[in-house]
Amino acid sequence: MDTRSLIITILTVIAITIYFNIPVHKTWLNKRILNFTTNVYDHIGMSLEQRREYRWGAPYVFFRNIKQHMDTLDPPRKLVLLPPELYYKQYMPNITLSEPVICYYYSGLRTTTVDCDDVREADGCVYVHDSQFMYETIDSASDMDKILDHYKANSKENK
């Protein structure tokens, strides 16, 4: 190993150190690279399902649980009405309920929202009770009107 190559190596190390001490790159290094080992051992043993839960969070768990519940119902339920954002965000500001196609991908659950054409085809709905999402079946047109009125009356813009 000749001295000049060693000097170039040392200067390179210094340059890299300076680069990763620039605030934005330091933050990136700490957040994306160096913190990698802090939870890697916990994640190695995770099952595929646990990894899905970890990555997709509460909406995934929520839709999966509803689907499991719906599968136990007789007669079987096909379409779930999801509440509008203005309604549920005031109780659970950190949660965003996924759009229908993502719900279907997560769990095979078919969902709709109040602004969609097929809203009256829904035979189940989701509402918030005690800061928790609850599932309820819809068996008649009056049930549907009730839940739509409930959403409207309790939406942020109407409060």
Place this chain on the structure above:
Amino acid sequence: MNLAGLLFLILAQFFTGRGLLGMFNIKLKPIILFFVSEMIGVVMFSFIPMIIEFAHVPITKTSVLTSICITTVLFAIIPFKRYDFSVLKPANIKFTTPKLYELLMVFLLVFLMIPSLWRGFLYPAYSRDVLSGPEALAEYTLKEHSLDNSVFTVNLMKSTPNLLKPPFITDLQIIYKMFVHPFGKTWLSIIVVCFLVWLYHILREKLHPVLAGAGVLLLLSIPELYGYTYILLWDYSNMVFFFTGYYFLMKHFKTKQQNIFLFSCLMFGFATFIRLDTLLFIAPTGLLAAYILWKDKVKLSKIILNVALLGIIPFIFYFTWVEVFVKYYLPLNLSTVSELNLNPEHGYFEWFKAINKGLFFGGLNYVLYGLYIYIFLGVLIAETIFFRKQLSRDAAIPLIGVLIVYLCLPAMIYATAWFNMTTAKRGIFKAFPLMLLFMSNSTLLQRFSQLITDYENKKDKQKNVTTAQVKRKPNQTGRKKGKKLAKQ
């Protein structure tokens, strides 16, 4: 993870990509050939499930495996005569011991890539655009054996554009979920690693290893771009193939070989197959090509032919998807042409201003891209002030490429009504490797590189002189000569 499946795909992709390179008679150094072939093989495999669907054959493990084998064998056999097997002879295999600073750079780059590879492998796809489109389609294709599956029966009011995007991600997810891992995604890591190795090699051709490594480090450590080395989306792959198109276009300008030009057009075609709006950036590239060929006194008829090919080949990829597949094979009876937004609420200049303010020169620029754009601007300003008369064509072309991306980005508002700052934020990626290519060809960096090389080689000269002195019996004259040489 199914390692046998991964190994099978890696080999199959290599032979397919190598075959395509052979068909276009593209010659690369053996190790680089592997990485470039692999990268191209991945994108070529992304056509397979779509072609199976075209043939009305159910997409099953058997049909996909058979198609992969046929594709691999076909592409490996057709250009077989062009393969240069002499590189495999032990006498032709040269190995030079890497210097400590090279090892340091490689170690650092590998170290930075490990979390990306790990996250790519460990977690399922996450981004909303992919979950509401390609990922959902891929998952249900595995269950229902057709791209025209029950996902299209779900309420799609808010998701349609993502389902109508070309099946690049969908198809690769299908293949990798079938053969490698239930989450797919590994193909993205393959593209990223192969691209970075190739990029290092490109930079290494012009620069000292330390600067080449630093260049790759700069690109890899762009915070936003790094995220997309493991978050599944179109933009990283689009950037890679847009850059590949430019790189081979530059090669064509140097060699005037038509095969290289056609290969470049094909790479632009692949980039268009990944993101349809790439056509917007290819159109001005055609003007650039016309201008350079005209300057090189190429026949007018050939210029017209080449510019037409540069437009037509990528357009075929666009047309096949938008006007054939989406129209006749997907159940929605929709066309992505309806996505065009010819009369947007905010026009080109408003978006141009917003993108400049929010992404290039302020706003989130620093958080998203770190110092990368500023380093590029620094080199550009220095080059303009001190070396503008020495600006080589190799530096000018990628610079114009960057300018094209910069100017055309706001025009994406006319291509899709869904265009927003997030789209622009990722659209900028296309300019990043071109910026690096410009910097590596700039007189400033080349002189700096030469300075390092000269500094390093001085020692060798001294060493050689000293060795020569030791070998023969020193005499007065010899010593004097030796001292003189040492001083030099």
